[in-house]
Amino acid sequence: xxxxEISEHKGGALTPRxxxxxxxxxxxxxxxxxxxxxxxxxxxxxxxxxxxGYSPFAVASDVRIGPLENARATVRKYGVEDKVQIILSDxxxxxxxxxxxxxxxxxxxxxxxxxxxDRAEWLKCKEKALVLQPMxxxxxxxxxxxxxxFSIVKxxxxxxxxxxxxAMRAVYSGEVKEHGEAYFYIGELLSGDITEDIELYxxxxxxxxKFKADALKDKPEFEGEARRLYMLLDEISGLALKDxx
Ligand SMILES: C[S@@+](CC[C@H](N)C(=O)[O-])C[C@H]1O[C@@H](n2cnc3c(N)ncnc32)[C@H](O)[C@@H]1O
Numbered sequence: 001x002x003x004x005e006i007s008e009h010k011g012g013a014l015t016p017r018x019x020x021x022x023x024x025x026x027x028x029x030x031x032x033x034x035x036x037x038x039x040x041x042x043x044x045x046x047x048x049x050x051x052x053g054y055s056p057f058a059v060a061s062d063v064r065i066g067p068l069e070n071a072r073a074t075v076r077k078y079g080v081e082d083k084v085q086i087i088l089s090d091x092x093x094x095x096x097x098x099x100x101x102x103x104x105x106x107x108x109x110x111x112x113x114x115x116x117x118d119r120a121e122w123l124k125c126k127e128k129a130l131v132l133q134p135m136x137x138x139x140x141x142x143x144x145x146x147x148x149x150f151s152i153v154k155x156x157x158x159x160x161x162x163x164x165x166x167a168m169r170a171v172y173s174g175e176v177k178e179h180g181e182a183y184f185y186i187g188e189l190l191s192g193d194i195t196e197d198i199e200l201y202x203x204x205x206x207x208x209x210k211f212k213a214d215a216l217k218d219k220p221e222f223e224g225e226a227r228r229l230y231m232l233l234d235e236i237s238g239l240a241l242k243d244x245x
Pocket of ligand 1: 022038039040041042061062063064067089090091092105106107108116
């Protein structure tokens with residue numbers, strides 16, 4: 001049974017119900033590992049993971065007191081105070097890098113994620129993994145990761161409430177791989193099973209890029225940028241057409 005199905009069945013009294021986006025994130029966390037959920041807000045993900053036994057222990061952290069109060073209420077409601085530690089922390093600044101094995105950051109902008117990762121030198125370790133679900137600037141996050149020795153090993157996308165979301169799992173390899181610009185937009189989304197949601201996510205990217213290029217093409221000062229965007233569109237379409245049904 002997938003995490004999404006478990007969440008559908010058990011949601012309510014026994015576990016918090018994860019929506020499709022958070023279920024996708026949960027599926028990218030390796031079972032039996034201790035993880036920190038940075039920017040946890042209600043701590044639904046840590047509570048779900050320890051209640052279902054996917055994770056033995058989780059740290060729920062946030063930079064603001066209000067969300068940590070929400071986290072505390074969830075942890076108390078589900079009786080998992082002994083399995084979820086709540087920590088006030090700006091990014092990973094107060095997190096013990098020797099203790100956590102996986103770092104989850106979901107529901108924030110990609111640029112903020114880059115800043116958080118960049119400040120935590122201990123992430124440059126082959127035993128740790130990152131699970132990231134950027135709401136914006138996913139291309140900047142992929143660029144940052146691959147140019148700083150992290151490899152994206154798995155990605156997925158879902159649509160929920162008319163919005164498409166992506167999430168990725170990355171590990172430190174120390175290798176800086178060269179990638180074309182198109183890679184930063186689609187990452188590893190075409191590497192596994194291509195679901196209808198992945199197709200929708202990629203079509204959304206193509207639509208956004210085309211909209212931007214069309215808006216710039218008649219302005220002489222942005223002609224070069226428009227040309228670059230059309231070339232990028234062709235490159236992404238080429239890759240996608242090869243793989244999309
Ligand atoms: C939109 S909520 C996402 C909640 C949950 N992670 C999810 O994906 O549903 C973003 C949360 O990130 C927190 N946040 C923002 N900047 C942060 C930072 N630098 N360090 C830790 N938490 C941060 C906010 O306080 C907020 O609770």
